Amino acid sequence: MANLIGGVATSHIPAIGGAIHKGIQQEPYWKPFFDGFPPIREWLHAKKPDVLVIFYNDHGLNFFLDKMPTFAVGAAQQYVNSDEGWGIPSLEPLRGEVDLSWHLINTLIDKEFDVVSCQEMLVDHACSLPLKLLYPEGNYPVTVVPVCINTVQFPLPKASRVYALGKAVGQAIADWNSSKTVAVIASGGLSHQLDGERAGFINKEFDLQFMDSLLTNPEWATQFSIHELVEKTGTQGVELLMWLAMRAALTAGAGAGVRKVHSNYHIPISNTATGLLALEKTAY
Numbered sequence: 224m225a226n227l228i229g230g231v232a233t234s235h236i237p238a239i240g241g242a243i244h245k246g247i248q249q250e251p252y253w254k255p256f257f258d259g260f261p262p263i264r265e266w267l268h269a270k271k272p273d274v275l276v277i278f279y280n281d282h283g284l285n286f287f288l289d290k291m292p293t294f295a296v297g298a299a300q301q302y303v304n305s306d307e308g309w310g311i312p313s314l315e316p317l318r319g320e321v322d323l324s325w326h327l328i329n330t331l332i333d334k335e336f337d338v339v340s341c342q343e344m345l346v347d348h349a350c351s352l353p354l355k356l357l358y359p360e361g362n363y364p365v366t367v368v369p370v371c372i373n374t375v376q377f378p379l380p381k382a383s384r385v386y387a388l389g390k391a392v393g394q395a396i397a398d399w400n401s402s403k404t405v406a407v408i409a410s411g412g413l414s415h416q417l418d419g420e421r422a423g424f425i426n427k428e429f430d431l432q433f434m435d436s437l438l439t440n441p442e443w444a445t446q447f448s449i450h451e452l453v454e455k456t457g458t459q460g461v462e463l464l465m466w467l468a469m470r471a472a473l474t475a476g477a478g479a480g481v482r483k484v485h486s487n488y489h490i491p492i493s494n495t496a497t498g499l500l501a502l503e504k505t506a507y
């Protein structure tokens with residue numbers, strides 16, 4: 224059976240790719256964000272996962288507003304990043320873990336999560352940036368399975384449904400007939416609103432409470448409706464659902480607990496409160 228070791232949740236913002244491209248990670252604006260990553264890279268280097276299952280939301284590169292699946296799972300040999308505008312170069316393609324993709328798709332549909340399966344799938348900054356942040360030297364030593372959750376166009380899946388999905392994904396990983404080591408990634412959040420009357424809205428108190436809840440009371444955020452989450456975190460802050468899915472996935476497999484490997488929280492990058500959290504599964 225596969226070995227599920229833990230997870231990493233991070234905010235994503237296209238401009239991060241621009242900062243990496245320009246090599247300005249140590250400039251004062253960017254340093255507090257990039258400084259969060261070295262301890263997590265060290266942990267990954269020690270644990271050496273073979274496969275990353277990535278919860279993320281597509282922002283219009285692969286799914287536009289005309290076709291918006293609630294949940295979609297990649298089943299491709301390779302996932303290509305493409306021009307998203309802003310003059311930011313595309314990141315390198317990600318290698319797929321096709322056997323786990325189909326195992327996840329079959330298991331999820333059997334458990335009545337009617338996911339869309341995608342044998343071709345472009346991946347935007349939300350899916351490709353975490354890899355670049357975690358393995359900045361490139362030539363990624365991992366394969367991936369992207370799991371896309373709609374947080375872009377209403378109606379959005381409820382927090383409780385996303386938690387259940389995450390749990391089912393974790394269980395499927397733990398049951399996967401493979402000797403490989405797997406980690407789960409969440410890409411999104413934390414509080415931010417990019418447009419409308421509340422553009423620039425950030426809620427530090429809620430963000431920190433949410434991050435803390437993932438350690439102390441993982442289902443805490445499922446008490447909120449989507450509209451309450453938008454009110455508390457902004458229209459794009461609902462991307463924190465990815466973090467919830469990641470945490471839920473870690474309830475599966477051997478060991479019931481998690482320990483914090485490292486966390487970081489910084490305001491702002493662009494209009495976003497950026498969060499970072501790595502959790503390792505523990506025996507109790």
Ligand code: DHB
Nearest residue numbers: 235236237459493494495
């Ligand atoms: C921005 C884009 C995002 O997808 C996001 O989640 C946060 C910020 C941005 O362009 O600033």
Ligand code: FE
Nearest residue numbers: 235349459462
């Ligand atoms: Fe986003």
